[in-house]
Amino acid sequence: MTLEQLKTQVQQTRRDILRMVHAVNSGHPGGSLGCAEFFTALYGTQMKFSTDFSMDGNGEDLFFLSNGHISPVFYSTLARFGFFPVEELSxxxxxxxxxxxxxxxxxxxxxxxxxxxxLGQGLSVAIGAALSKKLNNDDKLVYSLHGDGELQEGQIWEALMYAAAKKVDNIISTIDYNGQQIDGSTENVLDLGDLHAKLEAFGWLVLEEKEGNDLEKVIAILEKAKSATGKGKPVVIILHTEMGNGVDYMMGTHAWHGKAPNDEQLEKALTQNPETELKDY
Incomplete structure (x- = not known):
């Protein structure tokens, strides 16, 4: 896909997210919108996968969504990349x-x-899959995504410690670092402190991208992460994103973590994200 095609995908994904949560007046638009660039970059430029889906995933790169509440962006991405009919998003x-x-x-x-x-379980699952690939002499990679609020779960830190100790160097985990969670800012709920230093102290190679909603920079940091695999350390990306990105009234607040827009709010949001050549479902 060209860069312009990828940008079109990002915009259409935002529309899909907004329309999905509005239709049933439930869901999590904030984090989903903030990760539209990441998902498009991951599936559109990095992962080697087959839409002839198999749970084994032999010979394929694998992705595990740990912060499952941002399912709208995941579903839109899977549908738009051919895993199931786009119409099923309805x-x-x-x-x-x-x-x-x-x-x-x-x-x-x-x-x-x-x-x-x-929350908190996806890293353990991803590490298990990565170890399985090593046992099967499968050279493909395992990717996972986590929310920053999710890092308040203890199981995450157990998994971080294990992966480094066992040199699981075929995994790339990304942290959606938007500073917001359902009850407020992560700083106010349970401050993560110097996350970069903590992850390094746990033995991971840490990369960081301050502009996680810049598609080209997301692609670049994923490429950098891929080049760092296979060198004895697991790799983690701290990806700074904006919750509700692309919809002005959703940005800069935790209020849209798990709230759907009403009719008027949807219309305003879709005006900011016009329909693309990919068309709505």
Missing amino acids: TFRKIDSRLQGHPTTHEGLPGIRMASGS
Whole structure:
């Protein structure tokens, strides 16, 4: 895909997110909007995958979403990259839908490799998958995404320690560092302190991108991370993003972490993100 095609994908993903959560008056638009560039960069430029989905994932790069509440951006990305029909996005959070509020494996939705309703577990799963690839002599990579508020979960730090101790160097974990969580700022709820230093102290190679909503810079940091794999250390990216990015009234606040826009708010948000050539579902 060209850079312009990727930018179009980002904009259409934002529209998908907004329309999905509005249709059922529930969901998590804030973090989803903030990660549109990351998901587009990851699936559009980095990962080697097959849409003929298999849970084994042999010979493919794997992705695990740990902060599962941002499912709208994940579903939009999977649909737009061919894992299931785009039209199925209209079933988000509805009865008997495969597109549950938090992704689940028992729904059989292509692209979903773990249930992630409970925070803090995705890194452990991703590390297990990375070790399996090593045992299978599979040279592909494992990616995971985590919220910054999720780092308040103790299991994350156990997994960080394990990966470094066991030299799991075929994993790239990204932290969506937007400084917001459901009850307020991460600084006020439970300050993460010097996250860069902490992650380094736990034995990871730490990369950081201050402009995580600049698509070209996200692509560049992912490329840099990939080049750092296979050298004895797990790799983590601290990706600074803006919650609600692309919708002016959602940015700079935690208020839209888990709240859907009403009709008037949706219209305003979609005006800021016009329909693309990819078309709405």
